[in-house]
Each structure stands twice: as structure tokens, then as C-alpha cells.
Amino acid sequence: MKYQLYYWPSIQGRGEFVRLALEEGGADYIDVARESGQGRGVSAMMQLMDAKRVRHAPFAPPFLQAGRLFIAQTANILQYLGPRLGLAAKNDAGRLWTHQLQLTIADFVLEAHDTHHPVASGLYYEDQKPEARRRAADFRDSRIPKFLGYFEQVLARNPRGQHFLAGSRLSYADLSLFQIMAGLHYAFPRAMAKSARHYKRITALSQLVQDRPRIAQYLASERRIPFNEDGIFRHYPELDAN
Amino acid sequence: MKYQLYYWPSIQGRGEFVRLALEEGGADYIDVARESGQGRGVSAMMQLMDAKRVRHAPFAPPFLQAGRLFIAQTANILQYLGPRLGLAAKNDAGRLWTHQLQLTIADFVLEAHDTHHPVASGLYYEDQKPEARRRAADFRDSRIPKFLGYFEQVLARNPRGQHFLAGSRLSYADLSLFQIMAGLHYAFPRAMAKSARHYKRITALSQLVQDRPRIAQYLASERRIPFNEDGIFRHYPELDAN
Numbered sequence: 001m002k003y004q005l006y007y008w009p010s011i012q013g014r015g016e017f018v019r020l021a022l023e024e025g026g027a028d029y030i031d032v033a034r035e036s037g038q039g040r041g042v043s044a045m046m047q048l049m050d051a052k053r054v055r056h057a058p059f060a061p062p063f064l065q066a067g068r069l070f071i072a073q074t075a076n077i078l079q080y081l082g083p084r085l086g087l088a089a090k091n092d093a094g095r096l097w098t099h100q101l102q103l104t105i106a107d108f109v110l111e112a113h114d115t116h117h118p119v120a121s122g123l124y125y126e127d128q129k130p131e132a133r134r135r136a137a138d139f140r141d142s143r144i145p146k147f148l149g150y151f152e153q154v155l156a157r158n159p160r161g162q163h164f165l166a167g168s169r170l171s172y173a174d175l176s177l178f179q180i181m182a183g184l185h186y187a188f189p190r191a192m193a194k195s196a197r198h199y200k201r202i203t204a205l206s207q208l209v210q211d212r213p214r215i216a217q218y219l220a221s222e223r224r225i226p227f228n229e230d231g232i233f234r235h236y237p238e239l240d241a242n
Numbered sequence: 243m244k245y246q247l248y249y250w251p252s253i254q255g256r257g258e259f260v261r262l263a264l265e266e267g268g269a270d271y272i273d274v275a276r277e278s279g280q281g282r283g284v285s286a287m288m289q290l291m292d293a294k295r296v297r298h299a300p301f302a303p304p305f306l307q308a309g310r311l312f313i314a315q316t317a318n319i320l321q322y323l324g325p326r327l328g329l330a331a332k333n334d335a336g337r338l339w340t341h342q343l344q345l346t347i348a349d350f351v352l353e354a355h356d357t358h359h360p361v362a363s364g365l366y367y368e369d370q371k372p373e374a375r376r377r378a379a380d381f382r383d384s385r386i387p388k389f390l391g392y393f394e395q396v397l398a399r400n401p402r403g404q405h406f407l408a409g410s411r412l413s414y415a416d417l418s419l420f421q422i423m424a425g426l427h428y429a430f431p432r433a434m435a436k437s438a439r440h441y442k443r444i445t446a447l448s449q450l451v452q453d454r455p456r457i458a459q460y461l462a463s464e465r466r467i468p469f470n471e472d473g474i475f476r477h478y479p480e481l482d483a484n
Contacts, residue, residue, distance in 0.1 A: 055401060056339045059346045059392050071338055073345035080338060096313055096322060097298045103315040104301045110352065118360050118373065120380035131360065131373045138362035150301050159297060 001084070003029040004065040006045045011231035012179075012224075014074045014109070015062040020175040021078055023218040025085025031223070033061075075102045078172040087172040098166045101154065101173040108147045108180060112187070113232045115139045115239055125229075125236070136239035140191045144184065148199050151177060155201035162201050163208065170212070177202065178209035183233030191241035243326070245271040246307040248287045253473035254421075254466075256316045256351070257304040262417040263320055265460040267327025273465070275303075317344045320414040329414040340408045343396065343415040350389045350422060354429070355474045357381045357481055367471075367478070378481035382433045386426065390441050393419060397443035404443055405450065412454070419444065420451035425475030433483035 003022065007015025009031070022029045033045045045061065048054060048070075058072030064080070071077050079099050082088025088098050113121075118135040119128040151165065160168040165177065181202060185192045196203060209215055218224055227233055245264065249257025251273070264271045275287045287303065290296060290312075300314030306322070313319050321341050324330025330340050355363075360377040361370040393407065402410040407419065423444060427434045438445060451457055460466055469475055 052399065055399065056342065057392075057396065057399065058342075059349075059389075069335060069338070071342065073342045076338060076342045076345055079341075093311060096311070096318060099321075100298065100300075100313065100315045100318045103318055107301075107352075110349075114356070119376045120384065122380065122384055128376075131376070134361045134370075134373070138364065142362065142364055147301075150299075154299065157294065157297065157299065 001028070001066055003027055003081075004032050005029055005062060006032050006048065006065070007062040009034040009042060010225065010228075012183075012227065012233075013062075013231050016179055016225075017074050017105075017109075017172075017176045018062050018064065018077050018081070019223070020179060020215065020218075021081050021085060021087055021172045023223075024170070024175055024212060024214050025081065025087055026214060027081075027085055075099065075106050078102055078176070082172050085172075087170065087175070089167050089169075089171070094167055098171045098173050101151075101165050102176060104147070104150070105173065105176045105180060108143075109232060111139060111143055111147075112180070112183065115187075116234050116236060125234075129238075132236075132239060140188060140241055144188075144191065145195065145198070148195075148202060152199050152201050155205065163205065165205075170209070174205060175209055175215075178206045178215075181206045183227065186227040187233040187235050188240045189235070194241060243270070243308060245269055245323075246274050247271055247304060248274050248290065248307070249304040251276040251284060252467065252470075254425075254469065254475075255304075255473050258421055258467075259316050259347075259351075259414075259418045260304050260306065260319050260323070261465070262421060262457065262460075263323050263327060263329055263414045265465075266412070266417055266454060266456050267323065267329055268456060269323075269327055317341065317348050320344055320418070324414050327414075329412065329417070331409050331411075331413070336409055340413045340415050343393075343407050344418060346389070346392070347415065347418045347422060350385075351474060353381060353385055353389075354422070354425065357429075358476050358478060367476075371480075374478075374481060382430060382483055386430075386433065387437065387440070390437075390444060394441050394443050397447065405447065407447075412451070416447060417451055417457075420448045420457075423448045425469065428469040429475040429477050430482045431477070436483060 005015065005018055007013065032040050033042045049058060054070050056070050062074060062077065063070055063072035064077045071080050082098065089095050115136040116125050116132050117128065118131045125132065154165055155162045164170055165173045247257065247260055249255065274282050275284045291300060296312050298312050304316060304319065305312055305314035306319045313322050324340065331337050357378040358367045358374050359370065360373045367374065396407055397404050406412055407415045
């Protein structure tokens with residue numbers, strides 16, 4: 001199966017969680033909006049979002065075309081790809097659990113985004129800086145420990161070993177947790193340095209993901225867009241710990 | 243199958259999306275934290291959240307026990323229940339689509355919540371009122387029209403008719419959209435009254451859901467917790483339109 005991924009071409013954003021799964025799974029895919037030519041580029045993505053021929057219209061990117069299927073919502077795309085790319089459990093209970101973890105990751109990602117956009121995603125950061133300072137402080141002091149503490153405990157309690165979140169093999173949720181850690185270290189380097197010792201299992205998992213041959217190759221390639229201040233994880237020093 | 247739902251007993255909250263599906267599906271279930279006695283009540287819920295015997299620990303309520311399975315994350319629970327309660331499509335493409343819609347509804351619900359808690363869910367509303375005013379204005383003026391406009395279009399484009407979001411039968415996503423509309427009318431009565439004419443199909447769907455015999459019976463019962471200012475949808479007149 002050849003996949004077409006549609007996502008904004010200049011940020012990692014939510015699309016990155018899908019890209020990591022496609023890369024680790026060795027999938028044949030096109031990152032459509034990053035290419036040029038007929039039927040490619042951002043304009044092609046925007047046209048598709050409004051096209052009447054797409055019965056299952058997405059609310060927003062990312063979305064994935066797989067044959068005649070159009071699938072949107074990051075966690076839904078990953079749920080679809082997981083078993084096809086060898087990145088999900090083979091039984092129903094394991095798949096539900098992996099998806100549950102992914103949905104919790106999605107909540108965490110949204111909260112990371114809202115640190116710099118607590119008032120309105122349609123406004124500039126510069127228009128909501130005081131609010132962002134308050135929200136980011138709460139995110140650093142309460143929410144990061146709550147979410148990472150949870151995932152650390154999930155690893156500690158995994159009856160199949162502490163290497164992966166679900167079962168004894170790498171899943172798309174592990175890739176996504178790596179991506180969150182990379183993003184948090186980029187956006188909040190001081191806060192993350194202070195708390196690293198509490199998240200040893202997550203840190204080990206992140207390293208393991210980073211060292212997977214296909215992921216390592218991807219991260220070193222031009223396909224990996226650098227973090228920047230248009231994405232979800234932004235480095236604004238004033239939002240980090242002192 | 244007898245289900246145990248675990249959720250806060252004094253609010254509709256996210257648990258309500260599950261309750262509506264269980265009610266419409268005629269499921270045999272216990273709303274555990276609302277009952278008293280051994281193994282029931284809020285304390286039983288809190289104990290389970292931390293119990294080491296629960297391998298798949300939830301990050302937060304709601305969660306559902308179905309035999310030996312523990313399932314958390316509202317959309318994940320609904321995805322599990324859907325086919326079992328006759329509230330989801332029978333084919334994979336239809337199920338993915340229904341779940342995609344549910345995840346978009348989940349995003350919308352979170353944004354509705356954040357109108358009164360834009361800084362931190364751990365602080366009181368009174369501690370973030372100026373921020374809430376800004377966020378609520380954007381929610382009313384930009385986000386409600388964007389989300390409801392999307393769902394109105396989904397209904398208009400459904401090739402199986404405009405009554406339901408997905409396919410030709412009622413699904414859990416329809417129940418959830420009804421719940422959002424009920425919540426928005428409670429929280430933002432003035433804003434919703436002004437814009438009602440733009441959402442005729444959604445309004446018709448909401449009425450249809452409300453008139454389903456089991457839902458009508460549920461809404462009239464004591465099992466339906468009234469909206470209140472501890473839940474997701476809160477009526478603070480200062481956050482509504484003028």
C-alpha cells in the first residue's frame with residue numbers, strides 16, 4: 001500500500017506522530033504538501049479538505065489517504081496504521097490499550113500547544129503573552145509531572161517488561177512518547193533538565209527509539225523538519241523555568 | 243455483558259457521553275461512583291485508579307470495566323461499545339469515520355471546558371476570570387462556528403441522508419453531538435440563540451436524539467445529572483454573548 005500523508009509542510013506538528021510511524025514501519029509514503037507538481041503542495045491539501053468527492057472530510061490536517069480511504073485525527077490514523085506497520089499489538093485488548101495511551105498523549109500535546117496559545121489559536125503568541133506565562137508555569141509545575149509521572153508508571157507496571165509502554169514490542173505510542181520528550185526538551189530545556197531524574201524509564205525509551213536504525217536515519221535526514229516557533233513545541237525562554 | 247462505568251458522580255462531564263451510549267443501547271450497567279456500598283462510591287473509583295492489579299491504568303475518569311477489560315478515554319470507550327450496542331457502523335471504514343468524528347467532538351469539548359479554565363484546570367474559575375473572558379469570546383466567535391459549521395457540513399454531505407453524521411443509522415457520535423448542543427445551549431444561551439439558524443441539520447439531529455424513547459426516559463430520570471457549574475459546560479453569564 002502506498003500512503004499519502006497530508007500535513008503542513010513547515011512544521012513537525014501533529015503530522016510528526018504519523019511521520020514517525022510511517023518511517024519506523026518502512027512504509028511507502030508521500031508527504032504530499034511538501035512536494036511540488038500536480039496534485040501536490042499545500043494547495044492540493046487545501047483543495048482536498050473542501051472537495052465534495054471526499055465523503056469523510058477532515059476537520060483539520062493531518063489526514064492520510066490509503067487507497068480510497070481518507071482518515072483524519074492523528075490517533076485515528078495511528079490506530080489504522082499500527083497493525084499494518086507492525087506497530088501495534090495483535091489482540092484487541094492490546095490495541096485498545098495502545099490507543100488509550102495515544103489519546104492521553106494527544107491530550108498532553110494539546111496542553112503543550114496551549115502554553116503559548118492559551119487564549120486563541122487564531123491569535124499570535126505576542127497577543128497572549130501574559131496569559132501564556134501563567135499557563136506555562138502551571139504546565140511545567142503541574143501538568144508535565146502529572147503526565148510524565150503517569151507514563152513512567154505505565155512503563156514500570158508493564159508486565160512484559162519496562163522497555164515499552166504496551167506489551168513487549170515497540171508500538172506507535174512509544175514513538176509518540178519519544179516525540180513528546182524531544183519537544184519538551186526543545187521547548188522547556190531548563191524545566192526538563194531539573195526533572196529528568198524522575199523519568200528514567202521514559203528517557204531510556206526515548207533513547208531506544210532514537211537509536212532504531214530507521215528512526216536514526218530519518219532524524220538525520222532532511223525529511224525531519226527542525227523544531228521551530230510555528231509548531232506545537234516552541235522555545236520561548238520566558239515560558240521555561242528559571 | 244454487565245458494564246461498570248466509573249466517573250465523577252456529581253457532574254455530567256465526559257462520563258455523560260458514555261452514559262448516553264449505554265442508555266440508548268439499553269445496556270446493563272452500574273454507574274459505580276454514584277452508588278453506595280462495598281466496592282462502590284468515589285472511594286472505590288479512586289482505589290481502582292491506583293490499584294496495581296489494574297494493568298491498564300487510566301490517566302483519568304471516565305473508565306469502563308467490561309469483564310476483565312479496563313478501558314479509558316471517552317472516545318476509546320465509545321469505540322469499544324459502539325458495535326456492541328448497535329451504535330456504530332458494521333464495516334471498518336464506517337467505524338474509522340465514526341471514531342474520527344468522535345475525536346473531533348472530543349477536541350470541541352475540551353475547548354468548551356477551557357473557556358472557563360484557560361490558565362489551569364487546577365485553579366478556580368475565580369482565579370482566571372480575565373483570561374476566561376478573552377478565551378470565551380474567541381470560542382463563541384470563532385470556534386463554535388468552525389466546529390458546528392463542520393458538523394453541519396458533514397450532515398449535509400452524508401450520502402446516506404442528512405439525519406445522522408455517519409451512515410443511515412444512529413451512532414454514538416450523534417449522541418455526543420446532541421450532548422454538545424445541550425451543553426452549549428446551557429452555557430452560552432445568548433450566543434446559541436443568535437446563531438441557531440446556521441445549524442438546522444444539527445438542531446434536527448439533536449431533537450431526534452432527544453426524542454428517542456430510551457434517551458427521553460433517561461433525560462427525565464434522576465440518572466441525568468443537571469448541568470451545573472462544576473462540569474464542562476458552565477453558565478457564567480459574563481462569558482456569554484451580550
